[in-house]
Amino acid sequence: MTENRVEKAVSYFENGLSCAQAIFTTYGPVFGISESCAVRISCGLGGGVAHLAQTCGAVTGASLVLGLKCEENTELQQAKTDTYNLVQNLAARFEKVNGSLNCRQLTGCDLNDPNDMDRFKNGIKQSRCYSYVRLTAEMLEELLELRNRSE
Secondary structure, three states: OHHHHHHHHHHHHHOOOOHHHHHHHHHHHHHOOOHHHHHHHOHHHOOOOOOOOOEOHHHHHHHHHHHHHHHOOOOHHHHHHHHHHHHHHHHHHHHHHHOOOEHHHHHOOOOOOHHHHHHHHHHHHHHHHHHHHHHHHHHHHHHHOOOOOOO
8 A cells, every 4th residue: 555655646746747746646535635636735836836946846745744644633733733743854854865855956957947847857857856756755654654544
């Protein structure tokens, strides 16, 4: 099951969803959000939030998922604290492995620049971003302890 979700996230990314959408669309249904709704909710987060080169979209998509996990059986203030702790854990681990959380630094591209977008689509996406999506999904599996939870 774990490997299926990780591969599903990578497949969504390969097939045109943004990094944020690939993560959230994979894990949203685990928490009762339809795939079509998950795609729409996470639409503005790809490319470091709408190509503004902020935090990696895979990490922001995962942040939405972690919020869903913490909301399950907890009062609001505790859910917020728990979510912040998990997001900080994920972000620190991601940054330690990749050297940054910033999309522009991770890709070396300004996704608002047509030339950079061409470079991104024709190599950088495959050489870098697939691994960011995969790593984020693997980290989510650990943080959410989803291994025994059905889809």
